Amino acid sequence: MKGVLLVNLGSPDSPTPKDVKPYLDEFLMDERVIDVPKWLRNIIVRGIILQTRPKKSAEAYKKIWWEEGSPLIVISERFADKVKKQSEIPVALGMRYGSMTIKNALSELSGKGVDEVLLVPLYPHYAMSSYETVVVKTMEVKDEFFPKIKITTLPAFYNNRDYIKVLSESIAAGLKGFEYDHILFSYHGIPERHIRKSDPTKFHCKIDESCCKTNSVAHHTCYRHQCYEMTEKVKENLGLSNDKVSLSFQSRLPNDPWLKPYTDFEFERFGNEGIKRLAVITPAFVADCLETLEEIAMEGKHQFQEAGGEDYKHIPCLNDNEAWVNLMVKWIGDWQTKETLPV
Structure with a gap:
């Protein structure tokens, strides 16, 4: 059975x-x-x-x-x-x-x-x-x-067509009525060494601007590549412009290189660069949790507004959609x- x-x-x-x-x-x-x-x-x-x-x-x-x-x-x-x-x-x-x-x-x-x-x-x-x-x-x-x-x-x-459609529709519903200047896809962070350890080829993943865009069997276990690909597929599905969308990684530990750019640094940068209305999506999670509800929805909003931002919206995860x-x-x-x- x-x-x-x-x-x-x-x-x-x-x-x-x-x-x-x-x-x-x-x-x-x-x-x-x-x-x-x-x-x-x-x-x-x-x-x-x-x-x-x-x-x-x-x-x-x-x-x-x-x-x-x-x-x-x-x-x-x-x-x-x-x-x-x-x-x-x-x-x-x-x-x-x-x-x-x-x-x-x-x-x-x-x-x-x-x-x-x-x-x-x-x-x-x-x-x-x-x-x-x-x-x-x-x-x-x-x-x-x-x-x-x-x-x-x-x-x-992460790249399943039906899943991308469901995720995109949920994001669109969350964005409805919110006039944003920018959308940030914030993914859970991991140490850079995890990317290299998960690389079956032991040479493809360099964590630069080229390896994630070069086809390889390593992509089947490369978290970084999968985050970038998901972002691109959602952007395409929703017709989002490149200049209004970016990606970052959250929840790092100190004294260790983790995937960049860091989400909290991005909140500060956006405020300093005059972005006033920010929407944040957390698509590494299917259900809202401490990392989305406290770190992003609460602390993220505070960090963004402290840096000069104004309107801030966290788009909920799929949850029990x-x-x-x-x-x-x-x-x-x-x-x-x-x-x-x-x-």
Whole structure:
């Protein structure tokens, strides 16, 4: 029997340092997030970051926490519930980090007689710290606890024509009535070394202005290329002019080269250059979360206006958008009946 496992990032159980600390520990101790030897990761995470970061992060979570709980969890559950109602096979939701574990989700599916699973990492792009770690963790859990289950993984869908259409329509709806001077596509940042580590050729990715535009097998696992390609496809779909659109990367750690340009630097630059009305899109995420609701919608607005900007609008993620739900149901149906996956 077939079933579906949807997996997103995860969240602390509450916006308190007590619950944020173990969540951050699990997240940051992931070797695909902070990819240094374990002894060094222990020093960085448990010896330095976790001494102060939980309190600061808890304060950020409190700003965006809903009465029902973590926005990411609530939105993901709404999305999953809608997909379940329209699907003919069992659907379960798990998180890479936190108490809503992948193991529990697979157990739920197994208990319903499922022995063939479509794994859906809820990330449009491939990155070792998001898409890849979900796949690796799921396979580890499967091998240890559910060895008879067969798993097929949905490919990254950053350039899928139907997904681009759904995303573009959602962006257009968010922009309706807003007179913008500029649109910023802000993607989650990753260290530059992750790009090189994910390059199967070990020579193509130079992180310059040429490699992302030169066709290569490396693009299948190159997060930077995929962000640029998604931006271009949405621009084309919506008929946006090049001079009014740009791209940046957010959420970096200090003392390490991450993908540029940096989103917070761009907010300051826009204000200084006289851009008064800014719209910001966060298409690395399918559901609004701390990085979109606090870092972009709140802090980003403050940074932009401090630099001289005036009108600012964050365009929501797809969340439980009906067209997005319908597309996921279609992908599931195609896999269930035709054994095909989106390309």
